[in-house]
Amino acid sequence: MTDTLSPTSAEDVLAAVRDALAQESPLEIVGGGTKRGWGRSVKSNRVLDLSRLSGVTLYEPEELVLSAKAGTKLAEIKALLAEHKQMLAFEPPEFAPVYGGPAGRQTLGGIIACNLAGPRRIKAGAARDHFLGFRAVSGRGEPYKAGGRVMKNVTGYDLPKLLCGSFGTLAVMTDITLKVLPAPEKARTVLILGLDDARACEAMAAALNSPHDVSGAAHLPRAVAARSGVNYVHGAGHAVTALRVEGFGPSVEARCQALRALLKRFGPSEELHTMNSGALWREIRDVAPLLPDGPGESAGRDLWRLSVPPAEGAVAVTAMRNRTDTDHYFDWGGGLVWLAVAGTAAAEATSLIRGAVALRGGHATLIRASPATREIVPAFHPVSNAEAAIAERMKDAFDPKSILNPGRMD
């Protein structure tokens, strides 16, 4: 039987961790609980549910800084920022539907713990690049803090970077401080139709190597584009390469024009304006085109996320498509590949995918899979022995009794 603890204060979190430590009884730490399907399931009969540790505690738009308790809903933060025409520039995706859950329940802590970022990653960075400071309780049952609330800070080690993407295995964050940025006044998307993967990656590279400040570069092969909810993309009947330009009105128009001229050699282009542009990038951000909610044919497939050198994206995928039945699309100018693979023969698919990635440098993460697959395939790309030894000692330094999300990243 699972005991769920729902602390409402940092003191409660401390008490819960200290008790878990005294009993040597591990905790599964959850925010909105939307991404529990990521990584190995945690063997624990106590859940530390942080969703009631909630609320924005500081927001100074002119200082570009926001602090909130870890369980604060991301939606609440985004709404508050929108009132001041600001945003989280790393464009955190809505991941709940990836695991079959309803949207809108993700917490800030969950986003930071998973170091999530959307299409703007290539320009603005990931969650890690906007995470300024925190308060947390370590697995040693000690409350501590690191970083600060100012955006330029080299006082002590950058523990925010270490905690970002640590999936709750090092500490329970209670308070989080972030850098926020002005939201763009305007966004448009240049579309080029009918390119194959290799040619599309060339077009994206040309765009990203231009001074036109592209803030999103994705390529949807024909079958994936056909699943888009954006009419124009859905009905294109072709593969769609999308390049986003954001900023001040006159600048966006001028850069779109320049970009289209630059990319003329790749074929005719179109432009999506604000509404459609926004909808398309949300789909790309949230992996919507590969989720089973669509026409249904992708139900039961495993979902992989590959981070590779952008110029290698198309090649890496070709190597895999020759061997397995897959669907895929590219983001981050080719550097991010979303891949849906048939759930059968997961072990072979894994070695094929990780082999292709290892050859080019990068890592492949199993984002979603059946419980059976999750037991045999490590979700996170294996690291070198030396790096694994550091990770193990790091876990020991923060959580020596292994009471925080044990095994989650194994």
Next chain:
Amino acid sequence: MRMPAPDERVLARRAEIAAALRAIVPGEGVIDTEEGRRPFECDGLTAYRQLPMLVVLPETTAQVSEILKYCKREGIKVVPRGAGTSLSGGALPLADGVLLGVAKFNRILEIDYANRCAVVQPGVTNLAITQAVEHEGFYYAPDPSSQIACTIGGNVAENSGGVHCLKYGLTANNVLGVELVMMDGAIIRLGGKHLDAPGYDLLGLVIGSEGMLGVVTEVTVRLLKKPATARAVLLGFPSNEAAGDTVGAIIAAGVIPGGMEMMDKPAIHAAEDFIHAGYPRDVEALLIVELDGPAVEVDDLVARVEAIARGKGATVVQVSQSDEERLRFWAGRKAAFPAVGRISPDYYCMDGTIPRRRLPEVLTKTAALSAKYGLRVANVFHAGDGNLHPLILYDANNPGELERAEAFGAEILKLCVEVGGVLTGEHGVGVEKRDLMPAMFDEVDLAQQERVKCVFDPDSLLNPGKVFPTLHRCAELGRVHVHGGQTRFADLPRF
């Protein structure tokens, strides 16, 4: 400044250690003469000097690995060094330590435009990276003012910033990967040409760790395309408050300038006397706001910034009409440190960061401290991100004046922490701010950071005596205190 006590047993073995290092790095790579070691006795923080026991300048990663393996086995301390431009004493040698310089790692290994990155050795200077790619319209964004001399390896150690980091980020946001040699000689690669980490973000942790976790032997940096145009707006204000309000209003209007620098009256006068940049002398505060991007955007934003500044009472508004004029606006700011050096025999540069709206208060209190200590101060300020550089003017030849300057500086930094800021924005803790760390972090905070150090270097041999005010043994930090009692636990809401 108290450093770890030299180990007499190590000092007694100096000749033997030199011979062992020569076996690893043949030829002139090991320096043991006093005159040869002298240039390494300090970094940019010249108030602290210490001749290293030996200097070694390896040329290959394998040599670095062998050196560290040997030093670990023999219990010898190692201090890594880039160009030695640190302003916090990060590269200050130890009397019983080997100084490991990366000067011979000076090659750019690969420029990869298709992946918008460059792979370089740690001894390559910051500026040399930009110079190697600017003919293709690219550049490396972080631009510390020492960029002509400072190395990328040092930038990684210190997480260096510069005037453009509000918009383009610090070193941590612009480095994609490193090759790192740990104290036990193990060579690991963190990151690469791809984004993000498969496990813990050790790359992010290593950047800014002040050479205490490993020796970086290769760095992959992100290259950016140079913006099409840049223009600067020079703004003069009758008060620091008005200048500070303008900065806030510009950001609130959604504008993130490429650079936004502020100078107070003493700094303006020193710079103008030196460079004749055309700065107004009758203002209390000067702002330089640089807008970059496509011409149409820059023109639009220049107009917005002008309007905001006039609304906040700017008495001087000048927009650069040519690139020469833009560079002239910058020339005074960029020469602010040497300009202050002209009006005072010595100056001491501080580096706190504060929430920007607290600036007027911090400047007022700094002025009061200036009177208290009887030392003048000039302020330059990375206004966009709140990074304040008070320059304390003193004369080291006057007995006690250096100590007074240090005490004054410490009070300024404590003030920065009090108003919600931090001890150092970009220069690092090093030895300089080591003993001030408790003003910002309590014992538990510091112990957790020290445990991270122990993960990489359990014997505390790599750059010890920096950052942490107290040296703890790793075994002592490892103990877990199980807190008894469940008093509050019973009250926790459950489902």
